[in-house]
Amino acid sequence: MNLKDVLKGNLNENQLKLVKSGFDIVGDIAILEIPPELAKKEKVIAEAVLKIQKNVKRVCKKVGNRSGTYRLKKYKKIIGNGFETIHKESGCQFKLDISKTYFSVRESTERLRISDKIKKKEKVLVLFSGVGPFGIILAKNHTDCKVDMVEINPSACKYAEENIRINRLGYRVRNFCGDIRKVHKSLGKYDRILMPLPETAYKFLSLATDHCKKGGIIHLYAVEGEQKSEMNKYLPKFKNLSLIEKRRVLPYAPGVWKVSFDFKRR
16 A cells, blocks of 8 residues: 555645655655645644554654755654664664755665675775765775775764664774865775765875775766756876766766766876
């Protein structure tokens, strides 16, 4: 039974057409998108979610788009209190507060795609690492892999440190809190570098290239719509990078996609 089936009898036909059946679940929190026309019915919709998702204990709705340096969204509580939860993915646990940190459940497939590419004894750097999903999953799945993570959001850094401990990876994962432009002097050379900040990661490509070993791989994420992204203006400058693969990862907005560029360092 889906959400609209449960809501029949509580919403009229026109209201049902406005209901978005899909929603994200982070830990025990369901995150809904409720159009303004259904604002007075949000409690009814939230209660219906609890009926079809037994693992969900709290329900909130998105209020606005992501904004600011930390890419945060605002949420309104509908059922339950607090935004901190523990999310399970790929055999790992991630403690986080959805109102204070960036985390996307929709990127789980991409995290596994990268994990499948890891080779023995790789040293990996994850820039803009958030609460640590990329780095922790890579380290958990590859016991001879060492990972460094860099994140500027203090709240995300705090949760990343806890997630390293929860997943028992303290001996193989290091977490650096701060602006990569200041932290990079503490870093070395890496076999693989991930840059999961689609809006502006390309601006740090030169820095990443400096820390990538020859023959190493850089996974850069960007936003691209019908017109080519601004990032494409920068690519010709990097003569020491070869494009291995470009692929669409997720829809970002109507007519806009989050894309990945996999480069090899010459």
